[in-house]
Amino acid sequence: MSYETILVETRGAVTLITLNRPKALNALNSQVCAELVEAFAAFEADDTQGCAVLTGSGDKAFAAGADIKEMAEKPAADFFLGDFFADWQARIVRATRKPWIAAVNGFALGGGCELAMMADFILAADTAKFGQPEIKLGVAPGMGGSQRLTRAVGKAKAMEMCLTGRMMGAEEAERSGLVARIVPLADLVEDAVKTAQTIAGMPRMAAMVNKEMVNIAFETGLEQGLLTERRLFQILTATQDKAEGMAAFVEKRQAVWKGR
Ligand code: CO8
Numbered sequence: 001m002s003y004e005t006i007l008v009e010t011r012g013a014v015t016l017i018t019l020n021r022p023k024a025l026n027a028l029n030s031q032v033c034a035e036l037v038e039a040f041a042a043f044e045a046d047d048t049q050g051c052a053v054l055t056g057s058g059d060k061a062f063a064a065g066a067d068i069k070e071m072a073e074k075p076a077a078d079f080f081l082g083d084f085f086a087d088w089q090a091r092i093v094r095a096t097r098k099p100w101i102a103a104v105n106g107f108a109l110g111g112g113c114e115l116a117m118m119a120d121f122i123l124a125a126d127t128a129k130f131g132q133p134e135i136k137l138g139v140a141p142g143m144g145g146s147q148r149l150t151r152a153v154g155k156a157k158a159m160e161m162c163l164t165g166r167m168m169g170a171e172e173a174e175r176s177g178l179v180a181r182i183v184p185l186a187d188l189v190e191d192a193v194k195t196a197q198t199i200a201g202m203p204r205m206a207a208m209v210n211k212e213m214v215n216i217a218f219e220t221g222l223e224q225g226l227l228t229e230r231r232l233f234q235i236l237t238a239t240q241d242k243a244e245g246m247a248a249f250v251e252k253r254q255a256v257w258k259g260r
Pocket of ligand 1: 064065066068069084111133134141
């Protein structure tokens, strides 16, 4: 599959996807939207791939938001009838059961911040800046910013950011729980790929279940979440990789995973 607005390469068991419209600060137009859906579907379907990394090209931006030039002339009915950006929730967030990481290399604004927050976790360059500045355009977040940012950093900061459009730097983002770790910009992609390789090297079903379990914490109450966790744990005990992992520990040797 060839793409025009993104780059896709594999590094061993890791798929590296790069938003590639650097002149427009990787703004997310409808072509990027469609190509990302295809790239994530290909990653998910490829058994050789265990984890993905999404980043932006250039040093300046992960993505500076949905493409304002494309949205400027679009009538409201088109946003509504086309269910603008609904695809990503259904076909990237829900459909991607394998883990993926956002490596945020600069501005992650509006839809860019929202896309980063769709990842299982964010690694941020020391230069990263996060924000939901849609209010300055007369609109509001539309791809999860009001919901995911609030869950990540709490009401006070999310409300302040959405109402003023102010950006949050990498250190504040780490302090606030929005990002897992800060990495120097020059090392970001290599670090993210290495982290992804670690994850891809884990027993596949266990990785997918761990991802599912943590995400369930955002969707359900504690009692139901704990029950679901126990059941998923119990299901994992039936895998060949559970038998292998525990035998390898007892025998003091490296486990050889089957992914089943
Ligand atoms: N869309 C289109 N083009 C963009 C965007 C964007 N979001 N951001 C930057 N660009 C373009 C600029 O127009 C410029 O292009 P050109 O050279 O042709 O004029 C180029 O990228 C470089 O940008 P700047 O010259 O502005 O660079 P600066 O370093 O001066 O500023 C900023 C960088 C601060 C990031 C600035 O570009 C900026 O404020 N960008 C817009 C940020 C923004 O408002 N993002 C939110 C967009 S709205 C959104 O994401 C809504 C998502 C929800 C939709 C779902 C609905 C259901």
